[in-house]
Structures are given as structure tokens and as C-alpha cells.
Amino acid sequence: MLASDFESILPLLHVMVFCFGCVVGSFLNVVVWRLPRGESLLHPPSHCPLCGHGIRAWENIPIVSWLCLGGRCSACKAGISIRYPLGEAASGLLFWLIWFCALKRHLPLAVLPAYFYLTGALLAAAQIDRTHKIIPDAITLPGLLLAFCWSLALPTSRLALVAPDDPHSGAMLYNGLVDAMGEVGIALGQVPIAAAAVDCLLGAAVGFVLLAALGYAGKRLLPERLGREVMGFGDVKLLAMIGAFLGADACIYVLLAAAVAGFLAGACRRLLGQGGLLSAWPFGPFLAMAAYAWMAIGNYFFILMRGLH
Ligand SMILES: [Zn+2]
Structure with a gap:
């Protein structure tokens, strides 16, 4: 056209x-x-x-x-x-x-089906989490599988592959992994399907490990009741799904932004006398909002830093 x-x-x-x-x-x-x-x-x-x-x-x-x-x-x-x-x-x-x-942002239109699916899945997960304090596996597990299939079907939908030098594409961790793999990494770059699959799996793994580790630390460091409330396992799978769709770097930014937003919301609640800093509000909606911000503007901390200079 x-x-x-x-x-x-x-x-x-x-x-x-x-x-x-x-x-x-x-x-x-x-x-x-x-x-x-x-x-x-x-x-x-x-x-x-x-x-x-x-x-x-x-x-x-x-x-x-x-x-x-x-x-x-x-x-x-x-x-x-x-x-x-x-x-x-x-x-x-x-x-x-x-x-x-x-x-x-002149993104390749190939990203849109994945972005649209993730948008819908996050909206459903956030609403269910807000009301029922659970994130059903029926949303996150098919999402993980679909992200993987989509990366195989359309490797050009992976921004880390099509724009590896753009700070907004979130290719830092993927590039680091490929560099660390040496000749295998160079060979990987020649096969777009394999590279896209690795980018997707890396994103899912980073999302899973980041939040699982945080949840584990929360249980160990904080009092038992509070620790249990800090992170549910549904959140872990939700961030893994976000990583599978958006890549490993996105997980870090999404988790940081969601944590900051959640903390600020908790502080507001406390100021209004409606409960403690970490109580009551589930984390899923904050993860969803941070992921929307990533899909809309990319690396938002980069934009923030650039604005400060
Ligand atoms: Zn009626």
C-alpha cells in the first residue's frame, strides 16, 4: 500500500x-x-x-x-x-x-497483534486481581504460549531483533546474552526464528526469576503475614508473560515502575488513613499499567533521564 x-x-x-x-x-x-x-x-x-x-x-x-x-x-x-x-x-x-x-514511534506493524493481545490479557488480569486478588493461570499460561508461538511466526515483531541499538527497544539483556554466547550467539543472529525464540524465552525467564526472587526475599525478610501478602505467584506468572511478549529489559522497567506506583498508592492510602503501606492493593493492576506505559512510550526511564540532562 x-x-x-x-x-x-x-x-x-x-x-x-x-x-x-x-x-x-x-x-x-x-x-x-x-x-x-x-x-x-x-x-x-x-x-x-x-x-x-x-x-x-x-x-x-x-x-x-x-x-x-x-x-x-x-x-x-x-x-x-x-x-x-x-x-x-x-x-x-x-x-x-x-x-x-x-x-x-514508527514501530513495525508486526508488533501490533502481540501488543493487542497483551493489552486485553492485562486488562482482564488487572480487573480480576483487583476484585478477587487472584490472577488466573487461564490468562497467563496461554499468554506465555502465544507469545512464544508469535515470536516464531513473526520474528520481526521482536524489537530487540529489529532495533537492537534503540534504547527504546529494550535489547540490553538480549544483546548481553548473545555477546556472552560468543560464536553461538553470532550463529544465532543468522537465524531470526531462533533469535526471536531466545528473546522471548529470556523475557519470560527474567520476568519469572525477578518477581519470584523478590517474593521469596519478601517472605524471608518481612514478618510472615506481610511477606505472604507482598507477592502472589500469579504476579510472578503475569510478569513472565509480560517478559515473553515485550522482552527481558521491559520486565525490569515494568517491575520498577509498578513498585514505585504501588508504593506511592500505598503511601496515599496511609495518608488518608486507609491502611498500611503494603496492605490491601494487589500488585497486578500496577504491573499492567507499567506494561501499558512500556508499550506506549518504550524505555520511560531513558526518557526521564534525557529530560533531566
Ligand atoms: Zn432482566
């Missing part, structure tokens, strides 16, 4: 990406409700929990249907929570933001 053609359909693409995000958000609403309750995602079809009225196609249009129905079931007039249209809008906005930033 010519650049001018692309420019001419760009406004339409913006709208389509937002709408696609809203549709995904509608599905995520089902995931967030049913997955922690052990219910099937497909059966029974969506229905009003009060009167059992089956939701018809026109009642299932993201955001629009809720507005048209005035936030009420069309059969029994029971209220439908505003969190449904809000979840759909949040998903639409996040998809659009990730897409917009990828365009602005």
Missing part, C-alpha cells in the same frame, strides 16, 4: 481500532465475571442475571446498547452496572492508545 493511501484511510483506521478495542472489552467483561467463578466463557450465552432474558445482538453493541437501554435490562428493567460500558470504553481507549503510539 502506498503511503498516501495509508494516510487517506488513517482516520478510518483510528475509529476501527477503537471499535475493535470496545468489542474486545465486551468479551473481557464476560471473562472478568465468569473466569474467577469457574464458569464457561461461551455457555450459557449472555443473559440478564435477574430475569434470565437472553441478550439479543442489538443489546450487545459495546457502550451504545447500554446508553440506548438507559442502563436497564430491556425485559425486567433491572439496572445494568456502569462498569460494563466503562470496561468497554477503557479497552477501546487502550487499544487506540497502543496503536497510536506504535504509529508515532
